[in-house]
Amino acid sequence: MHSTEPTLPETPEPLLRVNGLTRAFGGRPVVDDVALQIAAGQVTCLLGPSGCGKSTTLRMIAGIESADAGQIWLDGALVQDGPAGLAPERRSIGLMFQDFALFPHLSVAQNVGFGLKGDKAVVASRVGSLLERVNLSGYGEKRPHQLSGGEQQRVALARALAPKPRVMLMDEPFSGLDNRLRDGIRDETIALLRAEGTAVLLVTHEPEEAMRVGDEIALMRAGRIVQQGAPYNVYNAPVDRAAAAFFSDINVIKGVSRGALTETPFGSFLTPGHADGAGVEIVIRPQHLKIDLDRGGRGPAPTPLEGTPARGTVVRSRYLGRESLVEFAMDFEGQHLTASVPGVFLPKPGTVLWLMMRRDRCFVFPG
Ligand SMILES: Nc1ncnc2c1ncn2[C@@H]1O[C@H](COP(=O)(O)OP(=O)(O)OP(=O)(O)O)[C@@H](O)[C@H]1O
Numbered sequence: 008m009h010s011t012e013p014t015l016p017e018t019p020e021p022l023l024r025v026n027g028l029t030r031a032f033g034g035r036p037v038v039d040d041v042a043l044q045i046a047a048g049q050v051t052c053l054l055g056p057s058g059c060g061k062s063t064t065l066r067m068i069a070g071i072e073s074a075d076a077g078q079i080w081l082d083g084a085l086v087q088d089g090p091a092g093l094a095p096e097r098r099s100i101g102l103m104f105q106d107f108a109l110f111p112h113l114s115v116a117q118n119v120g121f122g123l124k125g126d127k128a129v130v131a132s133r134v135g136s137l138l139e140r141v142n143l144s145g146y147g148e149k150r151p152h153q154l155s156g157g158e159q160q161r162v163a164l165a166r167a168l169a170p171k172p173r174v175m176l177m178d179e180p181f182s183g184l185d186n187r188l189r190d191g192i193r194d195e196t197i198a199l200l201r202a203e204g205t206a207v208l209l210v211t212h213e214p215e216e217a218m219r220v221g222d223e224i225a226l227m228r229a230g231r232i233v234q235q236g237a238p239y240n241v242y243n244a245p246v247d248r249a250a251a252a253f254f255s256d257i258n259v260i261k262g263v264s265r266g267a268l269t270e271t272p273f274g275s276f277l278t279p280g281h282a283d284g285a286g287v288e289i290v291i292r293p294q295h296l297k298i299d300l301d302r303g304g305r306g307p308a309p310t311p312l313e314g315t316p317a318r319g320t321v322v323r324s325r326y327l328g329r330e331s332l333v334e335f336a337m338d339f340e341g342q343h344l345t346a347s348v349p350g351v352f353l354p355k356p357g358t359v360l361w362l363m364m365r366r367d368r369c370f371v372f373p374g
Pocket residue numbers: 032033037055056057058059060061062063064212
């Protein structure tokens with residue numbers, strides 16, 4: 008190598024790599040050209056609405072479902088190439104599902120040791136240390152039905168970890184737990200998997216869960232990954248209106264781009280890249296609409312960041328604990344907009360207020 012060539016930092020081979028993964032049922036594509044890469048200690052959340060193909064993707068990676076096309080590498084080894092693939096037990100993966108799938112007739116220790124072969128004493132010691140790892144020492148002789156949901160989930164985790172998988176595949180593993188338990192168990196489970204250097208693919212339909220645990224979110228829709236990136240980027244730079252709407256309520260203001268500008272009741276917006284006369288949608292999340300007072304029929308002065316205020320009348324106010332949601336009927340075009348405000352703000356219906364749009368928080372999409 009020439010001495011002036013820069014030395015690139017070594018990127019480790021991802022533990023899970025998926026390329027062009029495709030599967031149809033009855034002629035209908037359910038998973039369509041999916042690509043993914045997950046490194047050691049990283050968590051990727053496969054996020055999307057019900058029926059978009061998340062579970063089928065995970066099941067193909069696990070080897071429980073066959074693929075029509077595409078490749079899967081686990082820890083550098085090709086385990087699936089089109090329809091041909093290794094059996095699930097020959098892939099170095101752990102699996103966790105929503106229903107825990109524990110064997111009811113086996114003790115906790117027998118459940119955890121189920122997939123382990125070899126010397127009895129060695130297996131017993133490994134099971135003991137796994138139970139310790141998930142804070143269930145002393146539970147080995149109990150049956151699953153004697154345990155709480157959270158404890159059963161921890162047994163399922165210990166069992167999935169027993170063969171030391173390099174990749175953990177999780178399908179809605181926390182949705183069977185009640186809300187109060189869920190956050191704690193989820194954080195503990197993910198911290199433990201990170202500490203073990205496991206690559207994690209977690210399937211969920213809940214954006215909050217994906218934002219909470221994912222290093223990366225792969226947003227899936229109708230069989231395809233439509234956007235992939237850090238939670239911050241996926242939330243703050245959605246690829247389209249539907250991607251924006253998957254994470255929160257949104258407000259949409261329609262307009263027509265002329266000379267790379269779109270006029271709205273909130274002033275004009277730069278809309279470069281949209282053809283003259285093309286419809287555009289300006290999208291903003293409720294927390295980025297700013298509410299201001301009416302000053303005898305006038306609103307606050309326009310600013311470069313927030314543009315021109317537009318007047319609205321409160322239709323409904325609701326308190327949601329951390330925030331209040333205020334719905335407005337705007338003076339223009341019968342438009343309804345919703346603003347959210349941290350804490351308690353409950354103006355009465357009929358109150359006249361002014362709204363402003365944070366320019367840096369708007370997304371512009373083709374209409
Ligand atoms: N074995 C199968 N035969 C026929 N259709 C199937 C089969 N498995 C899944 N499907 C269909 O494929 C689509 C995607 O299913 P999949 O379970 O992957 O979606 P999902 O995103 O995980 O949804 P959910 O969150 O509801 O589980 C669905 O329409 C489903 O009915």
